Each structure stands twice: as structure tokens, then as C-alpha cells.
Amino acid sequence: MPSTIIDKVWGAHVVSEQPGAPALLYIDMHLVHEVTSPQAFDGLRARGLVVRRPEHTFATADHSVPTTDRTLPIVDPIAAKQVAQLEANCREFGIPCHSMASQLQGIVHIIGPELGLTQPGMTLVCGDSHTATHGAFGALAFGIGTSEVEQVLATQCLLQKKSKSYRVEVTGQLHLGVTAKDIILALIAKIGTGGGTGCIFEYCGPAIRALSMEERMTICNMSIEAGARAGMIAPDDTTYEYMYGRQFAPQGEAWDRALQRWRRLPSDEGAVYDKQVSINAAELEPMVTFGTSPGMGIPISGVVPDPAGMTDPMERESIAKALRYMNLEPGKPLAGHAIDVVFIGSCTNGRISDLRAAASVLKGRHVAPGLRVLVVPGSHDAKRQAEAEGLDAIFREAGAEWREPGCSMCLAMNGDQLEPGQYGVATSNRNFEGRQGKGGRTILASPLTAAASAVTGVVTDPRRFA
Amino acid sequence: MKPFTRLESRLVPLAIDNVDTDQIIPARFLKTISKDGLGSQLFCDWRYDAQGQPKPDFILNQPRARGAEILLAGDNFGCGSSREHAPWALTQFGFRAVISTSFADIFRQNSLKNSLLPVVVPREIHAELFALPQEATVAIDLASETLALADGRKVAFPIDPFAKHCLLNGIDELGYIRQQEDAIAAFEARCGSAVNTLG
DSSP states (O other): OOOOHHHHHHHTTEEEOOTTSOEEEEOSEEEEOTTTSHHHHHHHHHHTOOOSOGGGEEEEOOSSOOSSOTTSOOSSHHHHHHHHHHHHHHHHHTOOEEOTTOTTOBOHHHHHHHHTOOOTTOEEEESSGGGGGGGGGTOEEEEOOHHHHHHHHHHSEEEEOOOEEEEEEEESOOOTTOOHHHHHHHHHHHHOTTTTTTEEEEEESHHHHTSOHHHHHHHHHGGGGGTOSEEEOOOOHHHHHHHTTOTTSOOHHHHHHHHHHHTTOSOOTTOOOSEEEEEEGGGOOOEEEOSSSTTOEEETTSBOOOGGGOSSHHHHHHHHHHHHHHTOOTTSBSTTOBOSEEEEOHHHHOSHHHHHHHHHHHTTOOOOTTOEEEEOOSBHHHHHHHHHTTHHHHHHHHTOEEOOSSOGGGTTOSSOOOOTTOEEEESSSOOOTTTTSTTOEEEEOOHHHHHHHHHHSBOOOGGGGO | OOOOOEEEEEEEEEOOSSOBHHHHSOGGGGGOSSSOSOGGGTTHHHHBOTTSOBOTTSGGGSGGGTTOOEEEEOTTBTBSOOOTHHHHHHHHHTOOEEEESOBOHHHHHHHHTTTOEEEEOOHHHHHHHHTSOTTOEEEEETTTTEEEOTTSOEEEOOOOHHHHHHHHHTOOHHHHHHTTHHHHHHHHHHHTTOSOOOO
């Protein structure tokens, strides 16, 4: 029977299947960070356990770290303690750790692929819902909670029920100024934040094939915002070209052998999926969100929807509540709405190509008066590359802040945050109430849209600058 | 893990769809390295005003929430982040079950590992529960997979048989996985030490 890529990767990792229990799934790579791991290490100590495969485990500090001068200590004592605890736990259990002082430090979902840790056909987990990012390589990658972090540390395995398969086809060709971020925001707006619950997406179709690896990562990253724990894209030559020569990627003969295995991963002709949806990339515009859930997105030429016209009372109340929080009026366009802050970064859009896209708009221009613009590279690698290309100078000369790598204002754990009532255009992944700071109002968009909005000080269609 | 068998309680209704884990427990409280002390921060930004005083109109601050152990939530409850701090905060506040029409996957998994029972009911029943008088109680019986309404009607809810077994007996998954050491070792021997086990 023809198999999907999901079936193939799943099948190759089932350790055992006991009657009455979920499958025991082997995990190839476990990425660890400071926020969701300390209680798991405590659990290991309490049970007297060790880490089963420290060499299949890789840690970094990203969520709580400041994005200011790294030679200074962390000011927030609670954050400092959390980062120190990660370092101590990794020392105690023999796990490679790239914390604050390391030149390999960065957002866990940015450095995994950059270092070649993320590979096609593997199972990869992390105590973070945006682990779906790594699915862009044809890996089965999903976020887990802290109890599961402890299970993987101790046994390299997880009990899992196989999810349903959901084929997401993206046809057509993107227009200039419309990006991978707009594809995924459009998908979430179409199927809703719970549309993929219980499913693993497989993104396919000509518009997906035409994307670079970094663009594919942006798409897979936000699978969880549609409720899918994982999103996969079959590997192809674009994948292999990206991976070749990276630090932890197979080398020499091992590379050739790996390539042979990887080429067998794509879904077979005629493979059957539980669900499917199709989107035409040619019909998309730049997308922006108006509400407090990533599914509340509209094309930039559109208007804020009116909850009064909605039949489902819970949906009506959810939209009305979101508009009250955002202080936006139904029926009005979002384009042209004044903003206070622009955030360019995160595991969704903090890669070198995102920085290049933002710089292409900001080059020779200046950010609007009174606007704060933070540019936060996702990793040291992205930062070094950007500096080598002079992008940092473009951002600085435009009046933006060029900062150190980390999650930063995506979830505002580290002090980078919106003030109550402020509007921010963000290239990150969540516009939940208070996500970027208590009372802050987030408008999700692509790096191009964020940079265009930085120049004008209002929500702006980037095609104006194309 | 604490066993879960039966629970009779009043309901705390929260009629909002897509409640995300950032609302359940905001990210700024995730800098803790402990599991404790999260109950007072549950729904923090909806529950307290700018001065840190409880907002009287928020349901958790109302007398009906006192001692109630079941949260009645909107569709797709617990979406967003994988933070297990969400079920930790809910259980530390005193909740032992959440009833909704659907749950986000990671939240559901995390809840089951903390003896917090996610109960999925059909839409009509869900609406009926929201319309109940505040003193009404419902009874959850895990063994029979039923929710008993105040008028005696019983509604079946789905639960994965393994999760049910673990909850009823207070079995911790890690202990169960460790019993399969032989199978894990055999798998590792078969697939070698390559990071990528496929092929």
C-alpha cells in the first residue's frame, strides 16, 4: 500500500506496540532549553536516573536570555537562575550545552537546522510547541511537555498515538511581496486554530517546492498555530543543498548513504490522507492579523470582520472580545493603523533570509519618528552572516535596534516587551493577549510587511516598496 | 501520579473559545525552575487588575469558583505553547477536570500526565452545561467513561484506554516505558548508533 512520509518516518521508529497501549516511539534528537527542562532534570534526580543518550541531546538557552550586551550578567535574578540551572543540569548529565557565552547559542529551532542537527527522516522533539519547524526537512518533529522531556531524557522514547494525516497542498506561484509567512497565515485563517488538531500536516504542491529551506521552516513552524503538532515537507534537492557540509550533517560516504535513505522518504504516489485542503498561492496577498489568535488573519487590503454578522454565539463573542482587546473597529481596514513597535525576529522569521528581506526594505530609508524597531537575529550564525553582509549597518542607520540572538519579544520573557496598549507589528507566531507584554497588541505579519510598516509607522502593504 | 476515579463538583464556566496557554499561565511566570506556586498565577491577566487586585467580574474570583473542581471551557482549550505549567497551574488552583468540546493536543497530553482529566462532550451537552444553575453539580466517573448530569442523565465521553488505565491506577508513564528496556535496547542495537535511525 502506498505510504505517506508520515507513515514512513513513524514506522521506522516504532520500538514496540503493546496491546492496549500507544506505540513506543524512538526519538533521534532531543533539543533542550532552559524553560521547560529544569523540572524534568529534577525528576531524573528524584528517581536516580541518567540521560540515556546525551549525544542525541542538545541544549541552548534562548527564551529567558537578554538580547543586550552578552558580556554583562543577566539582570533579572530569576532568569539568571534559570539559565544557570540549565548549564548546571547539562554539566551534571553530560549534555552538550550552548548557553549565553557560546557562539553557537541561538533559538533552538534556528540552530538545530543551521548546525545540521535536523535531518530528514528523523524523529525530533523539544519542550516547545514550535518544534514543528524541523518538519521542513522531512523530520517528524513535535513539541512536548516537561513530563515528556523527562521521559525522553531517561529513555529516548515516548508513548505516542499516531496522528491523522492532513495533506496541505499549495498550488500556484506567489506574487512579489507575498511570502511563506503569508501562506501559513492564510492557511490558519482558512482552517482555524483548531483545524489541524489531532493531525500532522504534509505540505506539498508547486508553491511549497519553490520555497527555500528557510521559507519552508517558516511554514512548518506555525503548524501548531493551526493545532497540528507537526508539519512535514518531503526532502528534495533544496533540502540536501541546504544541509550539505553543515557541522553535524553526515560527511563523506555517510552523506552518500544518508542521501540514498532520504530519497526514499517522499510520500508514494496514491498515498491516502485522512484530510486535505488546497490553497492557491497566486490568490494570496500579504496577511496581517487583527485579533488575539493566529487564525484571526486578513489580507492586507481587507477589513476587520464584524462579529455582529456571525451566527455561532461563541465565535461571535471570541471575535468581539478580541476586537475589544485590540481596540479595533469592525469594517475598517487594518492597513494605515498606527503602530508603536516593530519586532523582527523569532523562530518563525529570525533567519538570515528574513533579515535580508527586512533590510531590503529598510536600506536607505528611516524608521518612522517615535517608532521602536527591534531586529533580533535567531542565532549567532544568522547574526555573523548579517554583519558580514552589512545588514546590521542598514538596520542601525535606519534607526532600528540590532540585538543579540534569542526569543526576545516573541514571548517577552526576557524583558523585551510591548507596553500596555501599544500596537506592535511582529514577525513572530502568536498574537495572544499579553503574549508580547501585558496589555500589548500584536499584529502578525511577514518580515517584508513588518519592515514596510517600520518605515511608515502604520500597518503597510510591502508591495508599496517592491 | 495521583489516581483519578470519580469526581462530583460544581462547574466553573469560562465561555471563551481557543483559550491559549499564555492566558492560562503567562510566559513571564515560566522563569521558575520549580513546579510549585503557579496556582495563584492561573489566568493571571484576566484575574487581577493592574494593581494586582482580584477583578470581581472574573469567574475565578466569584464565590461559585470556591471549592469547585471542574472547569467548563470553550472549544480548543489549551491551544498554543507546550508549557506543562498550564496543567500545573490548573491543578494547583484546585481543578481536577476540564470539560470542553475539544482540547489542543499537547495540552491534553500534559493534562493526562498530571491527573487533570480532559472531558470532551458533544456540542448540545456543552451548551446545556453552560446553562446549568450555578449550584448544580455533575459527576465524572472515569471507570464507566460517563458524565452524570444533575437530572440523572449520563453522557459518555471518549478516553484513550491506556490513559484511562494510568489515571485510574495512578500509573506514571515513565515507569511503564522503563519496563520496556529490553525492547529499547534491541531497537538501538538494530539501528546502530547513527543519529538517524531510518533505513
